[in-house]
Amino acid sequence: MLEVKNLVKRFGNRTIIDDLSVQVKDQEILSVVGPSGAGKTTLLRCITGLEKVDSGEFYWDNQKFDPTDSNPKNMIIGVVFQDYQLFPNLTVLDNITLAPRLVKKESLDELEKSASELLARLGLEGKEDLYPYQLSGGQKQRVAIVRALAMNPKVLCYDEPTSALDPELRDEVAKIIIDLKQQGMTQLVVTHDMDFAEKIADNILRVEQLK
Known part of the structure; x- marks a missing residue:
């Protein structure tokens, strides 16, 4: 199980994520949804180690880990970027x-x-x-x-996996994500597409922009 505890992330004087705790159980799919600017992608970037957090802890199967650890042998999280980033x-x-x-x-x-x-x-x-x-x-x-x-990551994260796809391809991606779940993969999906989120997810985390 992936656990994020008491996550805080700020950019300058602006708090984007404030004391967020969330769990993703083994072989489950968590969809993170919310309006633009609410911190969905920032959350994903923190979990994948692309952003350093101001405070908070990360656990995999009750073992604390550092997502910014650059040693790929210790990698817990894999990520599929919105723009694919293929060479x-x-x-x-x-x-x-x-x-x-x-x-x-x-x-x-x-x-x-x-x-x-x-x-x-x-x-x-x-x-x-x-x-x-x-x-x-x-x-x-x-x-x-x-x-x-x-x-061979333990958890696979996606940043807006359907943003550039037509409805038919969106259904294809949904099938892939569900098939991976059935093969044992734990997954976290950041998306603006509520219909897609509800189709694939075991649980949905709704985030709101902080005032």
């Missing part, structure tokens, strides 16, 4: 295996085999040698998910 000069396979290659002691053959299996699970079989510009928005989204999964 345009690398193939799909190289995008997925780059970080594991730098961290894991597995052979490149083993990493590529694992990446190909993940791609097949998400309907991207045969796309290994394509470059990001050759992919649709939905395919880029799935490659970004595979890249995050390749590091």
Whole structure:
């Protein structure tokens, strides 16, 4: 279980998150919803270690961890960014295996085999040698998910996963997230799309802009 306790985040004199505590149980999906400026993405950036918090603690299975720990071997959280952040000069396979290659002691053959299996699970079989510009928005989204999964995170976080997708692709992403839950993945989804949130989530955290 992922636990965030008494999280406080400020930018200058402005408090964005004030004493927030939240839990995400194993194999559950938590959707974080709220208006623009309410701190949804800031919360995600704190949990993923992209922002340092002013105060608060993070626990995985009752063990305290530091999300800003730069050692990938200690990684608890994986993240799928809103703009995917794929390297345009690398193939799909190289995008997925780059970080594991730098961290894991597995052979490149083993990493590529694992990446190909993940791609097949998400309907991207045969796309290994394509470059990001050759992919649709939905395919880029799935490659970004595979890249995050390749590091074997305990929790997978998404920042607005449907913001650039049409309704059909939105349903496709929902299916992927639900399928990953059934395979044992704990997930946190930041979204402005309440219908999407209600479709996928076991629990919904509503955040409001602080006055």
